[in-house]
Amino acid sequence: MNAHSKLWRTFKNNKTAVVGAVMALIVLLTAVCAFVIAPYDPLEQDVFHRLTPPERSHLLGTDEYGRDVLSRVIWGTQISLTVGFFSVLLGMVLGTTMGVAAGYSGGLTDSIIMRVVDVLLSFPTLITGILIAAILGSGLVKLIITIGIVFAPRFARMAYGPTLAVKEMEYVSSAKVIGAGSLRIITRHILPNIFGEIMVAGTLWMGTAIMAEASLSFLGLGVSPPTPTWGNMIKSGIDVLASAPWLSLFPGASILITVLAFNMIGDGLRDIADPKLRA
């Protein structure tokens, strides 16, 4: 039984990971097929049916403008997954570059970059995010950039250690002797080594990114209405919490399910990576 099928078997046996993967898949499908699944246009207002509780024609009720909550939640999935994916990707690219650059160059560049990383990391993620979002402004693209910047230091730190370790290894110094350029060394030796760990981290952070998006939108700093995101839907829902709780409940539950799915996958991946930690 070769390494790959063994890994796959471990994954399959890990119930949490499998359930998480299935849930994530459902969420993904919802996002991709939003156009097909959503019964109504999420932006379509219907003043005659404002704040109606869940019923047959509006399974999750309507909001203060008469828009169908179910459709808005479904379309919100797209935004959440888009932001989640791209912000993690951005953070990964930015952070890995920083970390590898610092580790590989050594000396002053190393110290400066890693000190900045340490300082950024010591701060609560959300507050850093709030500050950067305030500087950059709101909107989908800016939100992705914000969260990407917030995540970058973490990836930087993750890439830094292994870069240092690989740098010291003999095959790198021998590569240098035969004249291999730095870029070549980096791409052929260093990156493959850190690839796995970064991928696992990336998956885990999809969940965090989605939470961050929701939090920032909830504070009014992310994506603003009328575009439906789970975060800003909860925000509008607070004002009518007593009379129309469904406005906040369903988007909130969606966040829970999605983030839970990614965390479950993450836990499973972690168990595979370090079998000693297996529960």
Added chain:
Amino acid sequence: MSPVPISYCREHGMLKYAIRRILISIPILLAVVTLIFFLVRSMPGGPAVAVLGDYASKETIEALEKEMGLDIPIWQQYLVFLRGLLSGDLGKSLINGMPIAPQVARVLPYTLELTLSSAIFGILFGIPLGVFTALRRNRMFDYVGRTLSLAGISLPSFFLGILMMLVFSVKLDLFPVVGGGDIRDPIDSLHHLFLPGLTLGLMMTAYITRTTRSSILNVLREDYVRTARAKGMRERIVIYGHTLRNALLPVVSLIGVYAIVLIGSSVLVEIVFSRPGLGKMMVGAIGRRDYMTLQSVMVVYAGLVVIINLLTDLSYGLIDPRIRYD
């Protein structure tokens, strides 16, 4: 536990370790506040524009900026800022000209109350839960515990707050929906603290339970636990003495990390419950583009973070004798 005399502690580097850690914190704090200063300055628009509107004339804007102390070169502004920090002066709000320090002083207790109580709640419940789920591994208690704590870290804090509000305030009318209560009145304070505190406390519990559980399972595999059993020590001592003391080491350092996450989440909870505090102040300042207030609030947050990190390092040094010799 070992009967180590206090004088021995000092002899064995605890004091030196503490001093070293405190000294290191100072440049870190300086770096953070500097970063905050320059980041805040890079916000789009300016407070003068925010106050006067986009159509005000250039002269009016400049006049107001001069009044706000924003016309001097940025390096001078930085020095003013630093000097102010050292003397406890956090500047004046750009919107209403009132000194910020007293405002911060007024709301800080609420934030501290919230963060502290949630952290304590999390530790008090999280560690025992972590131990019990580890000891009852793969039995029902464990499965339930693990699922709940996984859900706990996947739940947005503001959503949990809303749920709490819905159930306890709106439907059951047991607790106030908004506000922080009168800080001088302990009963009133507690009444207002309960739901937000419980919200954050439950999240903290989830994090700590997971960490404690995995740490205990790791330590149980260690050789020295086997040695303790080989010596015939009773199980209670093996678990709560040998295992727990070592298992808590990584948990303690992570508690510091989680406390910092807690500070971030407290912003959201303060908004949900309309509770006075640094978070509410900060978000309000952003909305009004009052970047002086924003800056000062972030500096206070920075101070809190540095103190938490320091406390974590110190507790770690207290528990793990190996660290002090660094």
Added chain:
Amino acid sequence: MVSPTTSVNSHLLTIENLRTYFYLPEGTVQAVDDVSFRVRKAEIVGLVGESGCGKSVTALSILGLIPWPPGRIVGGRIIFQGSDLTRLPPQKLRDIRGNKISMIFQEPMTSLNPVYTLGHQIAEVYMEHQAVSKKEALNRAKDMLDKLRIPAPAKRIYEYPHNLSGGMRQRVMIAMALACNPQLILADEPTTALDVTIQAQILELTVELQRSLSTSILLITHNLGIVAEYAQRVIVMYAGKIVEEAPVIQIFEEPLHPYTIGLLNSIPKLGSKAAVGKRRLSEIPGMVPSLNDLPQGCSFHPRCAAARSVCRANEPEIVEISPGRRVACWAVTDGWS
């Protein structure tokens, strides 16, 4: 030599048909498979074999320290002072551990708790088994460190494991093991992790103490040199079973089992042609089989030069061919070696 018909009372520990298996996803590992032997009072018995042959697992089984999951004792009896240790309730087993039977482990750094002082770790043995006060226990711990020739014991009891060298740490482990004057010490590779120069010191010290206290030692090692020097009797294990047992002189002068012969041949002897580089050291061909996939018949037959069809078909029974001498080998028992 003591004849096998001597009554059980002169034996301190009697192990009968012990089986300890580990249930792993890859398969069931029969780490100890039908092992029987005895240890007498005040004797040093060497238990030798390569890594993975089951010698450590045997020792752990005696004290009931096999972790479940994935391992457990599935059969056999371990008789000590009239009781079967495998059937003892946990409380009684704990009374024996560290008290009447104690164990020394291979890696002193990881076997000592890093956050407790050395004094505390020794003292707690006294507190647990002899119900003395903390102060008194520390005092005894200090005396024990002194007996083990650790300098400045009064200061040492307040120090931590990481303050000490490997040899010192192992002395602390021995101190913990000897604290309550046990009747039997299970020493699992006690010096393997130490420098060669320290090894001799530690062993000499241990044996000296052993003699003065009349303790028995089950000396588990893969190092035949140590066994030759200190043990009175030797038991050889391979793949979870005992293959040969004899008094130490006979094992070295006249080994019977092909595996034992192979082991002895792979040690360079001073003055031998191999040591002078004139002849290659002979090694046993092949590899130790993985314990969840043992060969049919005699576990050693794939590597044995004398293997015949009976070896491939049936597992050899262990036979006592002369007083105190047992072998499990068809070649020997059928008389054609």
